[in-house]
Amino acid sequence: MVNKPRVLLVQPPYLRLYGSHNNRVPLELHYLHRFLAEVGITSHVLNLDKTDASVSIPWSGLYQNSNLIESFFNGNSPLLDESIERILSRNANVVVLAGGDSLTPWADLGNPFVASLLSRSLRHHGVYCIGVGPFFNKVRGRFVDDFDALLLASASPTICDIVQHRIGGEIVGESIPTDARPLIDDLDNADVANVVMTHVGCPLGCNFCLGASTGSRQLNIDSVIRDLTSRKSRYIEIGDAIFPMSEARFRDIEAAFRGTERQFACELSVAKCKRPILERLSAIGVTQIKLGIESGSDLQLSEMGKRQTVAGIELAVQTAKELSLKVTGYVLIGGNGLARRQALDTLDLCRRLNLDDLVVNVLAHFDLANRDFSRDSHWSRALAEFWDVSDVMPQFFGMQASEKAGVGRLLHVGGAG
Numbered sequence: 001m002v003n004k005p006r007v008l009l010v011q012p013p014y015l016r017l018y019g020s021h022n023n024r025v026p027l028e029l030h031y032l033h034r035f036l037a038e039v040g041i042t043s044h045v046l047n048l049d050k051t052d053a054s055v056s057i058p059w060s061g062l063y064q065n066s067n068l069i070e071s072f073f074n075g076n077s078p079l080l081d082e083s084i085e086r087i088l089s090r091n092a093n094v095v096v097l098a099g100g101d102s103l104t105p106w107a108d109l110g111n112p113f114v115a116s117l118l119s120r121s122l123r124h125h126g127v128y129c130i131g132v133g134p135f136f137n138k139v140r141g142r143f144v145d146d147f148d149a150l151l152l153a154s155a156s157p158t159i160c161d162i163v164q165h166r167i168g169g170e171i172v173g174e175s176i177p178t179d180a181r182p183l184i185d186d187l188d189n190a191d192v193a194n195v196v197m198t199h200v201g202c203p204l205g206c207n208f209c210l211g212a213s214t215g216s217r218q219l220n221i222d223s224v225i226r227d228l229t230s231r232k233s234r235y236i237e238i239g240d241a242i243f244p245m246s247e248a249r250f251r252d253i254e255a256a257f258r259g260t261e262r263q264f265a266c267e268l269s270v271a272k273c274k275r276p277i278l279e280r281l282s283a284i285g286v287t288q289i290k291l292g293i294e295s296g297s298d299l300q301l302s303e304m305g306k307r308q309t310v311a312g313i314e315l316a317v318q319t320a321k322e323l324s325l326k327v328t329g330y331v332l333i334g335g336n337g338l339a340r341r342q343a344l345d346t347l348d349l350c351r352r353l354n355l356d357d358l359v360v361n362v363l364a365h366f367d368l369a370n371r372d373f374s375r376d377s378h379w380s381r382a383l384a385e386f387w388d389v390s391d392v393m394p395q396f397f398g399m400q401a402s403e404k405a406g407v408g409r410l411l412h413v414g415g416a417g
Helices: 027-038 059-064 066-073 078-088 112-123 134-138 158-165 221-229 247-257 275-283 298-304 310-322 339-353 381-386 393-397
Strands: 007-011 043-047 094-098 128-132 149-151 169-171 199-202 215-218 235-238 263-268 286-294 326-333 357-362 408-410
Touching: 007 027, 027 043, 027 094, 027 128, 027 158, 059 066, 059 381, 059 393, 066 112, 066 381, 078 112, 094 112, 112 128, 128 158, 149 158, 221 247, 247 275, 263 275, 275 286, 275 310, 286 298, 286 310, 286 339, 310 326, 310 339, 326 339, 326 393, 339 393, 357 393
Parallel strands: 007 043, 007 094, 094 128, 128 149, 149 169, 235 263, 263 286, 286 326, 326 357
Antiparallel strands: 199 215
16 A cells, blocks of 8 residues: 655755755746645645845856866765755655756756756655656656656646656656646745746747747636736746747736736747837836847857847847846857857847846757766856857856846855856
């Protein structure tokens, strides 16, 4: 007879491995938390990446600390023992471990190798371990021996069957229901719960992204409204990879968000940054847009599968600025044999754009099936050296803001900032 499941949904330490933290709630786990509750299974979410810190080291600090993950994988980090202690103290017999977050395209929300190392340790203590997250679906078979089960679907209700019946191996789950919303009723004051989804997945085919061509599934607008109204934060980030998607959907979003007295940030494609669209977004409370600029080279943009040009990027940012919208740009440094030249082109473009903030990513998580990507991150010094762009990185870091909207103040200490 199988014991009644006592489920713990765990976000392993990740940014803490580099000397920082992430107090944002692990969104996919909170959706799974809801699915389990709906069938009467008690579960709790434990974010091992959370601390009581109210400031964060800057991105350049993560870059300087990027070798520290070696200690974790070598068994020399106290965070490994601490994590095992905290998980086993909850007396769970089923543990769900996140290797990233499937709901958003942000790769640096976790690491599947960190999750698998914890799983191997926990299984020695008789704990049934399930892995979730985007990496497991990208590299089928690679982690199957490290877990009792792997759920190969984004925030899927199939988690309930796996937990109840102890299904093993790699399981392709059903799609997220359109009326899904996360269960966030039991948060504490340190939790940052300001990311709301209106649809999941991405129909675009940018070849560097974990969310490439995953398809797009719209969430029911009534469920989006219920999710939004349950949030305490006045600042809300729309977590969608690209927002909005269609005219009909845009009208629904306008009706739902107008008059909520919230401030919103959303990610837009460069092609969507037209004055009529931006004016409508501003009217419903959008104050910040996030653009995947990626490169200042038209050749590299084409190779990435981005449907944009440098001229189009410049026009998009100019239009947003004219409407008093704050613009955060995302760039991706590295790639083919022209990486250094293209990094310098990107640096020149960013200087011309005069962005409000810049997120500087080193190209990581490439060729996942054929290489060891355990130490990959978008702030990896080793990868910057690999792409021959190390000396360019400080110039990018110098253009980053000292505040992260909705998250808090960045701590600049010594020469790290």
